[in-house]
Amino acid sequence: MKIRLEVIKDVREICQQHKDEPSPLIVILEEVQKKYGYVPVELQEVISEETGVPAAEIYGVVTFYSFFSLTPKGKYVIHVCLGTACYVKNAQNVLDKICTILGIKPGETTEDGLFTIEAVRCMGACALAPAVSINGRVFPRVQATEVDKILNEYRSKEGK
Amino acid sequence: MEKILNPEALDQKIAECTEKLNDKLAGKGGKRAILVCGGTGCLANDSQPIFDKIAEELKARNLEDKVSVTRVGCFGMCSQGPFVKILPEDTLYCKVKPSDVERIMTEGIEGGKIIEDLLYVDPVSGEKIVHQSDIPFYKKQQKVALHGVSTIDPLVIDEALGCDGFKALRKVLTSMKPQEVIDEVLKSGLRGRGGGGFPTGRKWQFAANVNAPQKYIVCNGDEGDPGAFMDESMLEGNPYAVVEGMEIAGYAFGATEGYFYVRAEYPVAVARLKNAIAEMRKAGLIGKNILGTGWNFDVHLREGAGAFVCGEETALLNSIEGKRGMPRPRPPYPAIKGLWGCPTCVNNVETLAQIGYIIRVGGENFAKVGTEGSKGTKVFALGGKVNNVGLVEVPMGTTLRTLIYDIGGGIPGGKKFKAIQTGGPSGGCLTEKDLDTPIDYDTLVARGSMMGSGGAIVMDEDNCMVDVAKFYMDFICDESCGKCSPCRIGTKRIYELLTEIVEGRGTIETLEELKDLAKITKNNSLCALGQTAANPISSTMANFYDEYLAHIQDKKCPAHVCKSLSRYYIDPEKCKKCSACARACPVNCIKGVPGKEPYVIDQSKCIKCGTCMGTCKFGSIIHE
Numbered sequence: 137m138k139i140r141l142e143v144i145k146d147v148r149e150i151c152q153q154h155k156d157e158p159s160p161l162i163v164i165l166e167e168v169q170k171k172y173g174y175v176p177v178e179l180q181e182v183i184s185e186e187t188g189v190p191a192a193e194i195y196g197v198v199t200f201y202s203f204f205s206l207t208p209k210g211k212y213v214i215h216v217c218l219g220t221a222c223y224v225k226n227a228q229n230v231l232d233k234i235c236t237i238l239g240i241k242p243g244e245t246t247e248d249g250l251f252t253i254e255a256v257r258c259m260g261a262c263a264l265a266p267a268v269s270i271n272g273r274v275f276p277r278v279q280a281t282e283v284d285k286i287l288n289e290y291r292s293k294e295g296k
Numbered sequence: 297m298e299k300i301l302n303p304e305a306l307d308q309k310i311a312e313c314t315e316k317l318n319d320k321l322a323g324k325g326g327k328r329a330i331l332v333c334g335g336t337g338c339l340a341n342d343s344q345p346i347f348d349k350i351a352e353e354l355k356a357r358n359l360e361d362k363v364s365v366t367r368v369g370c371f372g373m374c375s376q377g378p379f380v381k382i383l384p385e386d387t388l389y390c391k392v393k394p395s396d397v398e399r400i401m402t403e404g405i406e407g408g409k410i411i412e413d414l415l416y417v418d419p420v421s422g423e424k425i426v427h428q429s430d431i432p433f434y435k436k437q438q439k440v441a442l443h444g445v446s447t448i449d450p451l452v453i454d455e456a457l458g459c460d461g462f463k464a465l466r467k468v469l470t471s472m473k474p475q476e477v478i479d480e481v482l483k484s485g486l487r488g489r490g491g492g493g494f495p496t497g498r499k500w501q502f503a504a505n506v507n508a509p510q511k512y513i514v515c516n517g518d519e520g521d522p523g524a525f526m527d528e529s530m531l532e533g534n535p536y537a538v539v540e541g542m543e544i545a546g547y548a549f550g551a552t553e554g555y556f557y558v559r560a561e562y563p564v565a566v567a568r569l570k571n572a573i574a575e576m577r578k579a580g581l582i583g584k585n586i587l588g589t590g591w592n593f594d595v596h597l598r599e600g601a602g603a604f605v606c607g608e609e610t611a612l613l614n615s616i617e618g619k620r621g622m623p624r625p626r627p628p629y630p631a632i633k634g635l636w637g638c639p640t641c642v643n644n645v646e647t648l649a650q651i652g653y654i655i656r657v658g659g660e661n662f663a664k665v666g667t668e669g670s671k672g673t674k675v676f677a678l679g680g681k682v683n684n685v686g687l688v689e690v691p692m693g694t695t696l697r698t699l700i701y702d703i704g705g706g707i708p709g710g711k712k713f714k715a716i717q718t719g720g721p722s723g724g725c726l727t728e729k730d731l732d733t734p735i736d737y738d739t740l741v742a743r744g745s746m747m748g749s750g751g752a753i754v755m756d757e758d759n760c761m762v763d764v765a766k767f768y769m770d771f772i773c774d775e776s777c778g779k780c781s782p783c784r785i786g787t788k789r790i791y792e793l794l795t796e797i798v799e800g801r802g803t804i805e806t807l808e809e810l811k812d813l814a815k816i817t818k819n820n821s822l823c824a825l826g827q828t829a830a831n832p833i834s835s836t837m838a839n840f841y842d843e844y845l846a847h848i849q850d851k852k853c854p855a856h857v858c859k860s861l862s863r864y865y866i867d868p869e870k871c872k873k874c875s876a877c878a879r880a881c882p883v884n885c886i887k888g889v890p891g892k893e894p895y896v897i898d899q900s901k902c903i904k905c906g907t908c909m910g911t912c913k914f915g916s917i918i919h920e
Contacts, residue, residue: 158636161618162601166560189618200620200777201601203560219522220717220753221679223767229905236882257604257771259561260525262679263337263374263686272563274340281910 139178146171147179151186161189161197165204174205210245210252212290217267219258226280227266231255233280234268237287250294251287297453299580302588303470310457317448317458320364323384328363328405333379333446335370335532336525336564342394343367343378349397350380363405366455369445369533373433375685376416381428388428389414419683419705433684433703438665440673441489441526441649442689445533450568453575456536462581464655465540468547469589472655477548478504481651483659485671490516490607490644491719491748492824493670493737502631503639504549511551512640515542515648516612517558517565520604521720522771524751526675527645529687531558531565534649535572539582541648543593544655549641553594557612560599570597604721604775608823609642611777622779623823644749646675666692670736680717680753683708693734696726700754711756715839719748721768722828724835725761744835746828760857761840762847766794768832776825783826786817790833798858802848811837856919859904863920866908868894870916877908877917 150167154160164183168175175198177191184191198204216231231242234253238246245252261267264276268286275286300306320329332347350365371379376390380400389400392414403409415424416431425431439445448455456462468477482497503511515538519527530538542554558566573595576582584592603621605611610624613635634640650672654662663671670692676699679685683705690699696716700706707713715725718735724745726733733739737747755764769791778784793810796802814830821827837844846852853861866877866886871894878886878895885902888895897908909917 159616159618162615163598163618166599166601193619196620197618201603203600203602220720220751220767221523221685223522224680224753224755224759224764233905256561257520258522258524260336260519260528261340262523262525262677263377264340265679265685267340269340276341280905281907 139176143172144179144182147182148186151183155187161187161194162201165194165198169204174208176206207245208249211250211294212270213252213254215254215256215259215269216242217257217259217261217265217269218255219262219265221258221262222266225265229280230266230268230278230283233283234287237283248296250290250296297575297579299578300587301580303466306462306466306587310461310463313454313458315458317455320366321383321447326362328385329383330363330365330405331368331379331381331383331446332365333369333371333377334367334450334564335374335377335529336562337370337374338378339564341378345394346378346380346392346397349394350401353397353401357401357406359401359405366449367451368447369450370529370687371446372437372442372529372687373416373431373684374687375683380414386427386429388416388426388431390416419708433686433688433705436694436698436703437689438673438691439689440653441530441646441675442687443534443649443653444537445529448534450533450535451571453536453572453579456534456572459534460652460656461536462540464652465543465581466587467655468544469587469591474504474548474550477544477655480659481548481654484654484662485659485666486647486650486654486662487670487737488644489646489650489674489749491722491746493747496643496647499631499641499643500545500549502629503551503641506632506639508550508639510553510636510638511546511549512635512638513542513546513549513551513554514609514612514616514635514640514642515554515556515645516607516609516642517556517562517645518600518607518612519559519562519645519749520607520775521722521749521751523679523753524677524720524749526677526687526750528559528562528565530645530649530675531562531569535565535569536576537652538569538645538648539572539576539595541651542595542643543582543586544651545641545643545648546593547591549639551641552592553596555616555635556595556597557606557616558597558599560601566597566599573597603777604771605777605823605825608825611823612642613640620777622777623825625822646750667734667736667739669738674735674747674750676750676752678704678752678754681707681711681756681759682754692736695732695734697731699735699752700731704754707754707756711758713754714757714759715755715761717745717753717755717764717832718751719746719828719831720751721771722746722824722831723748723751724831725755725764725839727839744831744838746831758855758857760798760853760855761836761843762794762798762853763855763857765832765836766791766798769794769829772825772829776829780820780822780826782817782820783822783829786813786821787826787829789813790817790830794833797844797847798853799860800847800851800858802844804848806848807837807844862904863899864902864904864906864909865897865899865918865920866895867916867918868896870914871895872914872916874914876911876913880907880911882907 180194242255268275268278380389444459486496487493606621611621615621630640675689875890885898
């Protein structure tokens, strides 16, 4: 994958901003993830050059934490909460339904790059169980039968 | 805010802010106050637009001199949110929508009327309750760790100063030796609220006894138990109290730097904590020469990156150090060798939130509440199949019955209580027979569960306990860091065995194998994650063995949850031949002739999604 030069420059800058902090690797990775939506191996190598942390170790960290992604995510990231409070209220059915409609599994992105589904563990919105969030907007007490309507709202926004 | 240079200046500031806050809450001079809940649950339910609209309306109606509006932290009774509370009357409106704001302003604020349909309805008596203080949910609670949450504006340091903030910090810095602080906490009997239940004072004492140039205090805000949000609410509602607790801990055992480690999944908590740290820095309550006493303390904030195991203290320290969050063998304990090799105490958010109170009232007074071995109060996140889902703080020793029925308002829909899971994926379930047990650290362990961080998930007759056990094991498999084989492989094999059972392939031998594996994983794992991983299995097997047997011998799931063991069929007598189910079926497995022949589900194609059952208006679809 070819990474644009200005992105590389920006990532170097992010590294520089944190160079005086003790062990800033995860802080840097979080900033890159938030800004670009993923941390590909090419950028990990850049971070390695800047911080002196071996690239293998960085790869180890990136793949350890669920917050980091090696591939770009869809325009809309759907989080289906599978925390206990949501699970006992049938969140699994909601997740299954979204997967069936979009034809992808949790962790995957649709071919058109529109949606990514992720099963997450507790968003702390247990009173709204089962909860689904799309790019941070929380849909409370979602029933499997309402999923279509919610997805269509986003599809029509994109003219699809 | 100007820097507070000495203890006397702080006293004056506290006096001013206390008067101001008390006046606001008491409605002095006829000025009323509206509080809007700004906890994560309510924010997800439009509480921000409600707040904005109220502010807008106050301006438009020229009421700004007569009524104030504040966004506060979590009210606790999250399933009834968003909340709008009117003071000094103490009128509480529940499930408010942005479209209700106009009525609240016109009829409530200007018209002096009570808006009946926004009041809380008691699920037991059906009675409408006007005042928050009369609602049973709040009556049996005692707020210590949650002090100030749902009262103060968490973004305004003055409100924290008006709500007992920093009095304890002043007291320790000006009149107590570090050892006296530790002694006070020892006297209080406070035990770690994160799950371990280790006496906080003893932990501090270990670190104090080590002579080292650099020590750290770390606040564990990596609340990983799915279904628990106590720490989140404290950080969102009154972050100042937690930072103050951290500073007192640092003073007590000689740390001059503190790290907060908070889940990235809690953006609101992170933002409010960041703001609190910045405000305290401006006020001179963090930094060099605090209150002119010559004592220095600095605070940093690190966000987690999504790993449950980082709730384990040594894994957390590795994560702060920028490494994979894998636990370290203990000993050496962090109090001897922790962050970057320096003596470190890791304390939970709720533990630190209790410290200020202990210093203010004294350890002995704190210890008056609670049971023999567990002192003070505990915050629980009550969730699942209970009417009042939310956050509750009760004295140690409260019974589960009080928690679930008096405070929680019982089980919704007239369903039967089945179990309550405490301690999250590391804990166990308690049943009907345990309802009158006073809950504390020791009684819960004696009954095969544990306190954990305070997650309490209620389950009813519709939940399958084998499925719940499998759910927890799936979680643990996902979150096992992979460092030690008993946990990495053991949990995976347990998960596979449970899958066999829920898919109808289990035998009696499977159960024996499960028991063995549970023991092996428990005895041989490196950290608490693996050591406790099998608890949900052991406890559901102990309490619901017949459910396991039903899956294995009768190939039935009594709660109709496990898809492989259940089926949907249409009662031909009741079928109205309307074709609604066939049209709704996502896999086209229902056939019939409209108006002529009753519909039939092709069992070989059915994916058991239940859509047909939701569609049929005549109750002719049966699930067994």
